[in-house]
Amino acid sequence: MIKINKAIFDSRLVKILKDLAWNKKPKEQYAWLLGKHDSNNAYIYDLIYDSQAVQTNTRVEPNADYFIKSYKQKQRLLPDTCLRILSWFHTHPINNPSEIDIKSQEDFRKIYQPSFMTFINYNNLDMKCFDVINGKAIEIPYETGFIPDDKKRKS
Numbered sequence: 001m002i003k004i005n006k007a008i009f010d011s012r013l014v015k016i017l018k019d020l021a022w023n024k025k026p027k028e029q030y031a032w033l034l035g036k037h038d039s040n041n042a043y044i045y046d047l048i049y050d051s052q053a054v055q056t057n058t059r060v061e062p063n064a065d066y067f068i069k070s071y072k073q074k075q076r077l078l079p080d081t082c083l084r085i086l087s088w089f090h091t092h093p094i095n096n097p098s099e100i101d102i103k104s105q106e107d108f109r110k111i112y113q114p115s116f117m118t119f120i121n122y123n124n125l126d127m128k129c130f131d132v133i134n135g136k137a138i139e140i141p142y143e144t145g146f147i148p149d150d151k152k153r154k155s
Helices: 011-024 064-077 099-111
Strands: 006-010 030-037 041-049 084-092 116-121 127-133 136-140 142-145
Touching: 006 011, 011 030, 011 041, 011 084, 011 116, 011 127, 011 142, 030 064, 041 064, 041 084, 084 099, 099 116, 099 127, 099 136, 127 142
Parallel strands: 006 041, 006 142, 084 116
Antiparallel strands: 030 041, 030 084, 116 127, 127 136
8 A cells, every 4th residue: 555644735726625615615525636646745736626526515426427527638638747646625514534534535545546535624724634544534744835847747
């Protein structure tokens, strides 16, 4: 299992995520977060917002067909950019993942490695990242900043 020790988010992307959380509350939101990783860190600098997801005040169900179509289009538009799926983003009225989120991350990890989940509390805009190890959510540290183009290019 590949493990991410720290997530580094492009600060412009974090602003977009927080705007989504705040402006769409109390409906829960969902997006796939894209970027590149090295042996220790994940660099997150792009997203696919799931505008087709089923959203309620207590859950969100992603639309896989919309994601696949959007992902292929993004790959065509940015052919030199590494766009690995590294995380999924979800808004919540609380700061921690639910049991359903923990199970979702376990399933997500079976397909995408490395991977982690990112949450923003839509009430206070607090952001947290988690991985799931042995059925428990473990917080991953993150930071925001500028991610240079050389970190985005395909290897």
